[in-house]
Amino acid sequence: MSEEQIKSLEKQFEARIARDEKIEPKDWMPEKYRKTHIRQMSQHAHSEIVGMLPEGNWITRAPSLRRKVALLAKVQDEAGHGLYLYSATETLGISREEMYEQLHTGKAKYSSIFNYPTITWADMGAIGWLVDGAAIINQVPLCNTSYGPYARAMIRVCKEESFHQRQGYEIMIKLANGTPEQKEMAQDALNRWWWPSLMMLGPTDAESIHTEQSMKWKLKRKSNDDLRQQFIDQTVPQAELIGLTIPDPDLKWNEERKSYDFGAIDWDEFWQVVKGHGPMNKVRMKARVDAWENGKWVRDAAMAHAEKKQERKEKQAV
């Protein structure tokens, strides 16, 4: 194709998106659109899969059967969400194995929040309440994104995720109304997860390199800073309601803006964790690589069994 032809196709393509038309897998698309979507969607899928690890840590130690079935169902949903997103990403022409390879070699990223440890049961509450809360704010606008398979996967994810946040908040309510030790445990979890949750919504707009293009393709409908403000405004009253304190001395209601002002975020910490120096980066990656490598014989055996069955069927047919 000549450069001129590509230019004209690109123009038509941008016009389709501007008209709110969806792009489907076999449609022509600019290489950059394909690459950006592979990057963002696979990163999203990886986050769901790695995101099972911090919570998986507590399934066997959940304090009651009610909490255990809920946590188990939540972690299972995350596996499901990872699978919807991987299969949606595959429609762009990358294989599942390539995506795993990119995750395992550190070429692909996943949400930095999962590189923090879950040291008490209250962390299950804080993750559901704050991390899933922030994730929902991030994900809801994606239900309208321009790439059809991604938008459809996100609709399913968002529908299923609303219980995740509620189960987390319920854990926090219970602890906050419990013994002084339990309340202290809840406050400690909030102290540790608050700032990473704010960082999870991404770098400030001034530093975010992908925002402009992503807005145009409807991969993003609101800027990181707007999403962060939305998250803070919705979460602060929820903390007050259960008697917990947001660990930010500069947090203050701004009557003029009808929003909360908040303190400076430690972006050095964020970039350190993104670059692999968070407290749990190595442990998380090792768990994923081990699961993949130790599962190889099972995958191979299943394939060998399927082939044998197929051969037997064909022989009988003769």
Next chain:
Amino acid sequence: MSTKNWPLWEVFVRSKNGLEHRHCGSLHAADEDMALENARDVYTRRSEGVSIWVVESKHITASNPENNGEMFEPAQDKVYRHPTFYDLPDEVKHM
């Protein structure tokens, strides 16, 4: 030892009797039995289905959007296939 990757399957779910099976996504599985089981776990965790079809993706032949013109445009100028093409006197109420 085979190092072949599990093939890709497309999943179709009927949400209740009376409705058609609808495509809801895809997954990897070694064979059709595993594909059905995985489809149940991945796509019907909240009773979204009463029946599942799986078909290996390689068996699907799809039209090419680049040929959408010759493929679908011939239907566009055949307005006489729609009831509104035909003139009726106002007195005729139900037809």
